[in-house]
Amino acid sequence: MIPVTKTFLPPQDQYQAILKLAWDSGWITNRGILVNELEAKLKDYLKVKHIIATTNGTLPLQIAIKALKLTGEIITTPFSYVATTSSIVWEGCTPVFVDIHPDYLTIDDTKIEAAITPKTSAILATHVYGNPCAIEAIDTIAKKHSLSVIYDAAHCFGVTYKGQSIFNYGDVSTCSFHATKVFHTGEGGAMFTHDRSLLNTLFYHHNFGHKGEETFQGIGINAKMSEPQAAMGLAVLPYMDNLLKQRQQVVDRYNKAFMFTGLQTLSIREDVQWNYSYYPIIFEDEGQLLKVLEILHKAYIYPRRYFYPSLHTLNYVEKSVCPISESIASRVLCLPLYPDLKQDDQERIIKLLKEAL
Numbered sequence: 412m413i414p415v416t417k418t419f420l421p422p423q424d425q426y427q428a429i430l431k432l433a434w435d436s437g438w439i440t441n442r443g444i445l446v447n448e449l450e451a452k453l454k455d456y457l458k459v460k461h462i463i464a465t466t467n468g469t470l471p472l473q474i475a476i477k478a479l480k481l482t483g484e485i486i487t488t489p490f491s492y493v494a495t496t497s498s499i500v501w502e503g504c505t506p507v508f509v510d511i512h513p514d515y516l517t518i519d520d521t522k523i524e525a526a527i528t529p530k531t532s533a534i535l536a537t538h539v540y541g542n543p544c545a546i547e548a549i550d551t552i553a554k555k556h557s558l559s560v561i562y563d564a565a566h567c568f569g570v571t572y573k574g575q576s577i578f579n580y581g582d583v584s585t586c587s588f589h590a591t592k593v594f595h596t597g598e599g600g601a602m603f604t605h606d607r608s609l610l611n612t613l614f615y616h617h618n619f620g621h622k623g624e625e626t627f628q629g630i631g632i633n634a635k636m637s638e639p640q641a642a643m644g645l646a647v648l649p650y651m652d653n654l655l656k657q658r659q660q661v662v663d664r665y666n667k668a669f670m671f672t673g674l675q676t677l678s679i680r681e682d683v684q685w686n687y688s689y690y691p692i693i694f695e696d697e698g699q700l701l702k703v704l705e706i707l708h709k710a711y712i713y714p715r716r717y718f719y720p721s722l723h724t725l726n727y728v729e730k731s732v733c734p735i736s737e738s739i740a741s742r743v744l745c746l747p748l749y750p751d752l753k754q755d756d757q758e759r760i761i762k763l764l765k766e767a768l
């Protein structure tokens with residue numbers, strides 16, 4: 412069986428040697444030595460100013476909305492994983508969907524201003540598949556209308572834009588370290604900001620609002636990363652450079668195979684060092700996609716329809732019109748992509764796909 416992705420597991424003895432440090436300290440959560448060490452190492456590896464490790468990549472979105480005191484309407488992308496939209500609704504705000512760019516697949520910055528109303532408080536956009544949004548344009552619009560900017564950068568571990576970490580952009584950026592993502596801690600995530608006072612607010616929100624043992628700065632939730640999660644991260648991190656190189660090789664082979672087929676693949680924005688996180692193929696129509704899917708399933712190959720359905724069609728959001736997102740979502744398939752995907756297997760996927768067309 413060939414899945415869409417496969418979790419990289421470090422040698423078990425290395426994981427256990429790190430975990431032993433937590434055992435020896437008798438301290439397995441509440442920001443012990445391993446969480447602190449992981450944060451320090453990630454700060455260095457990613458070259459970010461501040462980081463708070465969290466227990467997943469969804470709570471940071473909700474905490475960011477809370478910390479920025481957002482209310483009313485939040486402009487967002489319909490083409491992302493459901494957590495982007497659900498976080499907005501969960502925090503009592505209304506998502507306002509702006510359609511996506513047909514090649515970059517991120518929110519279409521030229522359509523944002525038309526969606527701004529007196530109730531708009533922020534833009535929450537996803538750097539989908541690790542492909543950055545139109546960061547400068549979004550920044551200009553946000554400044555002009557005094558809006559906050561949150562980036563769901565769940566797919567972006569290791570991505571840089573104009574030479575610096577993608578996590579350095581926006582008021583808050585978030586990442587997911589889920590087992591299916593490029594870097595993982597099993598379940599996990601992080602939030603990033605360059606603003607010290609916002610960092611402070613994010614920090615107390617992620618730990619019940621604690622200011623000390625018996626005082627509370629305000630409302631909070633529990634989004635703390637645990638020591639076993641951090642141990643996994645510390646065991647995976649030394650392999651990251653190599654894992655990214657292996658991913659690049661797989662992507663290069665797909666690119667070469669699909670170059671003259673007329674199939675649409677992802678256009679990466681300029682000035683970006685990408686992380687080879689996903690390999691989306693956009694078919695001519697949904698019928699073609701379903702045909703390919705059936706043929707691959709028969710060969711025990713399981714690509715995934717990331718991201719379907721378009722989020723503006725969810726049953727808990729107000730109806731809106733996003734024809735590009737709806738069309739792309741119905742035609743996009745992510746092919747298997749993971750560091751040790753064997754060349755033979757990959758060639759089989761390519762051959763079956765080409766024959767199906």
Ligand SMILES: *Cc1c(COP(=O)(O)O)cnc(C)c1O
Binds near residue numbers: 468494495537586599
């Ligand atoms: C994976 C993902 C999330 C959620 O992250 P978890 O760590 O699974 O909570 C949020 N947004 C996007 C775009 C994702 O792909």
